[in-house]
Ligand code: MF3
């Protein structure tokens with residue numbers, strides 16, 4: 236499938252979907268507290284997306300996924316299914332939100348600390364956050380996807396942490412997961428060339444231990460093989476003439 240270039244109207248639609256996605260994360264952040272279940276977070280987000288935003292939670296029924304958001308706790312790498320798990324102080328949790336508005340997708344995730352963070356938790360959360368921004372800093376016309384992957388990989392591995400290879404960022408638009416695949420490792424000057432109008436996600440998963448992962452028997456939940464902590468942050472971006480626009484910034488990050 237060819238990589239789509241969004242025209243100005245489509246770019247505006249992506250801006251709206253991105254802003255709504257960020258609004259959900261802004262809304263749910265204060266709810267991530269000791270004693271809350273991941274099912275409650277799912278229900279609150281679902282109701283907000285459907286009843287307040289008049290939008291669609293893209294994960295629900297996506298390839299059989301049973302919930303409206305992903306919640307990935309501690310050694311869960313990604314695609315955690317909300318359930319009766321109760322969050323406790325010291326947990327780290329990724330909340331991954333994908334919203335469809337007027338036919339276009341916005342996709343973003345953030346890490347949240349439950350109560351007071353542990354030293355290891357803080358370390359892996361900060362590394363994955365900063366790795367995402369190292370990647371974003373490479374996102375401009377003329378650069379290639381390999382420049383993004385390389386920046387992320389070298390930054391993470393220099394800290395003796397590892398980058399998950401089985402899952403990647405992706406083109407996004409009318410389709411949730413479009414071409415291209417956006418790897419979080421690679422070589423500079425290789426891969427697809429970036430062009431204005433491309434929209435894709437960057438979403439590095441960083442493990443405190445080794446990079447290897449395992450898929451649980453529910454068919455969705457991905458965990459670290461060595462049970463080390465894992466963290467992930469995700470933004471949807473638009474390549475512009477001069478660089479990129481991050482479409483899923485939180486309200487406090489927007490100017
Ligand atoms: N939001 C995830 C991503 O960043 C995809 C989740 S698919 C689901 O690409 F089915 F698990 F929701």
Ligand code: CO
Pocket residue numbers: 342404405436438469
């Ligand atoms: Co994504």
Ligand code: CO
Pocket residue numbers: 331332333342343344469
């Ligand atoms: Co996502």
